[in-house]
Amino acid sequence: MTSLKLDAYFRSLLDLEGFAGMDPSLNGIQVDNDGAEISKIAFAVDACLETFKRAADAGAGMLFVHHGLFWGQPLRVAGAHRERLRFLLEHNLALYGVHLPLDQHPSLGNNVGLAELLGIESLEPFGEYHGRKIGYKGTLAKPLTIEAAVKRISFKDRPPLGVYPFGKQENLSCAVISGGAAEEALQALDEGIDLYVTGEASHQIYHQALEGHLNMIAGGHYSTEVWGVRRVMENCAAQLNLELEFIDVPTGL
Numbered sequence: 001m002t003s004l005k006l007d008a009y010f011r012s013l014l015d016l017e018g019f020a021g022m023d024p025s026l027n028g029i030q031v032d033n034d035g036a037e038i039s040k041i042a043f044a045v046d047a048c049l050e051t052f053k054r055a056a057d058a059g060a061g062m063l064f065v066h067h068g069l070f071w072g073q074p075l076r077v078a079g080a081h082r083e084r085l086r087f088l089l090e091h092n093l094a095l096y097g098v099h100l101p102l103d104q105h106p107s108l109g110n111n112v113g114l115a116e117l118l119g120i121e122s123l124e125p126f127g128e129y130h131g132r133k134i135g136y137k138g139t140l141a142k143p144l145t146i147e148a149a150v151k152r153i154s155f156k157d158r159p160p161l162g163v164y165p166f167g168k169q170e171n172l173s174c175a176v177i178s179g180g181a182a183e184e185a186l187q188a189l190d191e192g193i194d195l196y197v198t199g200e201a202s203h204q205i206y207h208q209a210l211e212g213h214l215n216m217i218a219g220g221h222y223s224t225e226v227w228g229v230r231r232v233m234e235n236c237a238a239q240l241n242l243e244l245e246f247i248d249v250p251t252g253l
Contacts, residue, residue: 001242003032003094006041006062013108013235014101022130024072025099031069031085033094038062040243041236043229045222046251047095049084054247056091063247064232066110066225068097102228103178104134108235110178111135113227114197114219117152119144120174126191127177127184135177135184137193143170146215149195153219155226158250160219162201167215171195178224189214199224200253222251 001009007029011017016027030047038061044051047065055063075081088095103110111134115123119141127135146165154160171194177184182202189212196214199221209216226248233244 001038001240002035003029003038003062003096006038006096009240010064010096010098010232013232014098014105016098016101019100019104019132022132023100025068025097026070026072027068027098027101028096029094030097031088031093031095033061033092036061036092038094038242040245041233042245042247043233044247044249045225045229046249047084047097048249049080049087050249051247052084052087052091052093054249055245056087056093058245058247059243060093060245062094062096064096064098064229066097066099066102066229068095068099070097098232100129100134102232103225104132105228108228108231110225110228111176113231114153114176114178114224115174117227118149118174118176118197119152120176126175127181127187129184135175135181137173137175137188137191139173140171143172144174144195145170146195146217149174149197150217150219153197153217153224155223156248158220158223158252160217160223161199161253162216162218164201164206164209164214164216164218166210167213168194171215178227179221182218185209185214185216197224221253
């Protein structure tokens, strides 16, 4: 398939246009190839030189990532940014990025993936960001300890960044927003949620969570955002006659 046909396919899956006014990232094709047919797609969380090299070594013609190269600000083509672009162009490797549409997607997204791992039922949108809710909340199918929740969302048994057992021993409700959404713990407090799961912690909300008796898990920005790209890859496996590969480059953060 060409990059343009793959772009149309991904746009049919993910609401790129719906986030155009609020997502500063450049969703869609960020760096195109020369029009060559693509027979293999690599999937990764981050656009960085290591994922580029591993995708090229694997024979991929496109790399699909959650965190791309462009975030709403002009960048000088110099230094590391120049080297990344040079590598993509010299290896004819197309780069495709999907940020918030992949966080929010109701069946393929990072947040619904976390919600399903945790056993959250009666899902409702949660976590307002620029006027749109991108996370999910609901009741837990069974009472869940914070220790058990950590094990459920751990990718390859990697430890979380932080665990803050400030509330109930067994949680009956939970809200999730992957990545860097520590401040949205305040919304969880306002809504009486027992357990809040996100990627990163914040010094500023520590005492608010403690005094509000909110259990919180900072599972890691990377580790909470492997789920969306992997779900898109699974969808591609069912729908497209292409080779696919997930490239795991954890940051520990």
